[in-house]
Amino acid sequence: MTALHIALLGYGTVGKGVYKTIQTHQEKLKRIFRKEVKVVAILVKNIEKHHTLDSDVLLTDDFNKIITLEQLDVVIDAIVGQEPSFTYLQQAMNRGCHVITANKEMFAYHGTQLKQIAKEKGVTLGFEATVAGGIPIIQTLRQLLNVNNIQKVQGILNGTSNFILTKMREDGCPFETALKLAQEKGYAEADPTNDIEGYDAFYKAVILSELAFGENPNWEESIRQGIQSITPEQIELFSALGYRFKHVASMEKTEKGIVCSVKPVLVNETHPFYQIEGVQNAVSIDGDIVGNISLQGPGAGMLPTASAIIEDLVYINKHSFSPIFLDEQNGLSVKVSKIYWAMAGDAAVENIPSHIQIIDRPNPNVLIVEASWEEICDIQWPNTYFYQVLGKVLTENTLVSS
Template sequence: MSAEVVRVGLLGLGTVGGGVIKTIRSQQEKLASRLGKRIEIVKALVRDSEKERAVHVDPALLTTDFEDVLRSDVDIVVEVMGGVEPTYDYVRALIEKGCHVVTANKELLAKKGTELVDLANQHQVHLAYEASVAGGIPILSVLRQFLRTNDIQGVRGILNGTTNFILTKMEAEQLSYQEVLKQAQELGYAEADPRSDVEGFDAMYKLYILTQLVYGESLPLADVVRKGIADLSAGHIRIASELGYRIKLIAQANQAEKGIRLSVEPTMLPLSHPLAQIHDAFNAVQLSGNIVGDLLFTGRGAGELPTASAVVEDLAYLLTQPFTPHPTWKEKTADKAGVSVDSEEHVLCYLEGSCHTATPDRVLHFLQQAGVSVHKLKVQFDLGGVLRAGLIVTGISEEHESLLKKDFGLEVRCFPILESA
């Protein structure tokens, strides 16, 4: 007796969409054996049906009209086209028709996830999104199991492979940000317009999804602390290294008595920290549980096959599981008084300016008089009379930073330090 056929539609046939087709084809027999069902791609929505593609697809399966997908009697649709519009309207229409949806679209989920989760529950369909966070690392599946016994005290990680590649290269080869960005674009790690990656938006969307799963609520995106890497210099990285730290773009969520704090920003890690060992385009997620302690998950976070793997695993999962309601997503506005950074936390301050107007002694005297504690200092001079200094401090405020700029002519950049492993 032949296996039941599951009709699958694709929204998008770019890098990830092509990887999904390759994965289904290469694993077809295994999937049919394990699931008792054969997966058949019956329609693929594309922008240009004449475009040359890396994977061969029967032209009859391609369409530029979303209505063709709706009319195709698909059981499941895989959404890998990205963006919010018109993607949201398409996904909404599919759910309302009773179609299961698998998506890799972190921006869509971060901006419209609360509505889509409610809609999926209303129509009793699966909304699966493992591929939206950390590519091939099955972190969302792990969390669903893990949360049954452990309370998660914190989640942090490197959630963007492009920025991790750039920071790795800047440190290893002592190159400028612009030089490495160009390399990343040539290698296909960075888009022609890299802003979503390098300004921290991509990591912020993924952090939002993780936080919904871990805490059952998240902050609105506007309340997330977000800083990118575009203004990082070789000087920042060199001073950090000389003080025993490495800069990584760290996304983290912590829950305190007064609420959740979410941040995505360049962060100083001791060289011994597990996340400091994650190089190139790899991603990593670290969880702190009240029973199990710290766990680290790492793997390739982007690219054709890692993301496609997560998509097809989601497909396989929902073909074997009955529908159960999704936990509702909620947003809670931050309590501004409760989620500010503790003034006693260590930060690394990088100072740069003319040594004719600022000397280390004068700067240290000013900070001491202002009540700022300096725990460690590293000073560099160059032949052009430029002072560069890195200070590990506690108690520094925005007012202090303004005075350093106004009175000493120093540019100031402060980085949080993640000491605990």
């Protein structure tokens, strides 16, 4: 019985999780592949800091020793940064290897090119682990795209920012205190910029956009806002009205192209994200046939990410002779849905422009209004802030959906 030969690029948290999972689930993998699944090489930066449990595994800091192995079927990328990951995966596909990546930043920048190379070389490209860890969002979208036109995708895609917002609301603490706790627990890096300013979620949104709509959003026109400016006072004010802050990535196809944003929003108990707390992730998909599908689960970590990679490995086994690539089948433009905003501050109550429709006034200092992003951006009132509201807005007379 021949083996399936795998090389791991990177042996940190994710790489170790993949290696461990292959070892502990070897019998089940054998039944699926009808052969042994074997890690034959691991690429690391510093050999002295690592060891493997199997003396037959090549541990090296030289990628050339891996790409020139006599037998190599799959290359799994578990390193970070655009380079050298992008270059390594190009070389692997050019050799004829299937590839799987968990590198969201690299894939956001170079995913389109990698898909084209994979198509030309007749290999499969797996990238489930680039978005939402253990949540099978990529596979779900692939299944829906057989018939459905995807209209909108929204997600809590970064567990660190969600943890911070949860702790601020539960404990009444300021942002800095919640961030420090996230760092102590290992959820946030020493430099948390990618998480708290929305870069991590934006990279994932780009990946989902190309899969769902067949194209990337315009990076320059996309909206990316962090959570640093949210205060305990704002959280307390909106909590009393039944709202919770969530850091949400949203993608929607419109007549002008893909509208993409990553920003703090408000949700109430009618929205599926209301109960997503701590480091959990969630994704909501609107299809023209299926309606709304919501998925939730662990967004990161050793085993959830390893799970996504191993499932991609199984996907390769099922489709290795007929790789599936996205056709541009979602060409229909859809109408931009109404946008509702919660505005707080004296100026918001007294000086609201006539062209902005007031939906509700839940208390003397807060308005719920309907307005476009551009109209909201034109408002430059001091001591006034606004956040988009997702889900259903409850008013005294009616119920409207955003």
